[in-house]
Amino acid sequence: MSLILKDLTVSAGKRPLLEIPELVLPAAGFVGIIGPNGAGKSTLLKALAGVVSHGGTKTLDGAWPDAGRIAFLPQDFTVSAAMSVADCVLLGRREHLGWRVTGHDRAEVRRVLSMLDLTPLSDARMDRLSGGQQQRVLLAQRLLRDPRLLILDEPTSALDLHHQLEVLSLLKTLSGGMLVIAALHDLTLAGRFAEQLVLIEGGRVHATDSPERILTGGTLDPVYAIRCEVFRDRDSNPVVVAHPAQGARAGSLER
Template sequence: MSLLLSEFTVNAGRLRLLDIPSLSLPSTGLVGVIGPNGAGKSTLLKALAGIIPHAGRKTLDCTWPDPTRIAYLPQDFAVSAAMSVAECVLLGRRERLGWRITAHDRAEVGRVLSLLDLTHLAEARMDRLSGGQQQRVLLAQRLLRDPRLMILDEPTSALDLHHQLEVLSRLKALSTDILVIAALHDLTLAGRFADHLVLIEHGMLKAADNPEAVLNGDMLDPVYAIRCEVFRDRARNPVVVAHSPCDPCPKSPIR
């Protein structure tokens, strides 16, 4: 079983934003989507999540999950409501809630809060949390959906180093049973935690492979317009060091 894309395109009027003729990904695991700003990472994630229209075919296990089993977390997030953290997380199950909130519902909220080290904030107001705390709460809200597919746009962008590692470790553990697709800017973290990397350049698929095959100077330098060096940490994971910028390669139009 796998996730398959075929002739997968996104247009804005006459402008083609994304063009992926073919892509095959495992049906479980953590997939990192990487690429420079404006490459099309968010466009890909939104199309997969059903937020924006696309042409072509997408399947996961020969079908596509019901929207209630897809957990999408956008790049831009902010909750200004005066609801509590527990109430916000509970909204992740809004399609299934009846007139009364059951003990099971409350237990599940407690479970996902504990997973992301948020139990102590259960009664705190969302509008008084930091950006990083809100990001973790919204991730907990998505986990409450019991998703088959998680689509996360920069899920660690507002987090400190401790919580980046904590969240990615948790996503890695969850991905043994589900598929997690996450846009990641930090290439070293992507190399450490992702099972598979998808590299996007100018709206087109540049590479889709294991981290070792994607994270090297020959692949990264022309895409990111940098000169980089890739080392190995003590666990033999790639560590990407960008030494200097260089002139970007001319953009190839999507036809």
């Protein structure tokens, strides 16, 4: 089975923001959405999450998951409430909570906190955490939903290098049993962790393929208005280094 979008459109008044005649993605795995600022990445994620009106159809496993099986973490995530980290994560299961919180509920909270190295912060107040800590807590909250489809808009934007690798490694592991779709600005991280990339330009899909085929100068340079060099790290993952396009010849330098 696959995730299939057909004639997906989003508009602001008469101005089209997103026009995707067809896009087919795997039913599970880690898909990275890339593209320059304003290309339509966030709009696509919001349409998938059902938080903006859109035309067209979308199916996953032949239908579309119930809202309770979709977890969406937007780019703006600041929490100013004085609730504890554990209680904030517990809200991820709010649709299923009864009059009291069960031992199983608390055990599940502890499990996802441990996954994201957040156990020592369990009793800390959300409004006293750093932006990166809050981002990991809110990701834990989404994971508590046991989603079929996990949609993330810049999930590592506030994280240090250690936690970027930790979170993306976790997401890649979890994507064996769910579909993870994440917008990522860092092309090197996208190439290292995503199994498929979707390059968005001007509200349309410019290209979709494996990182090895997308992360090339021929594909990236005209979309980002850059001249890039593509190297390989010790595990043969692509490493993208961008240079200004002005006065440079087209294409990339491959190492």
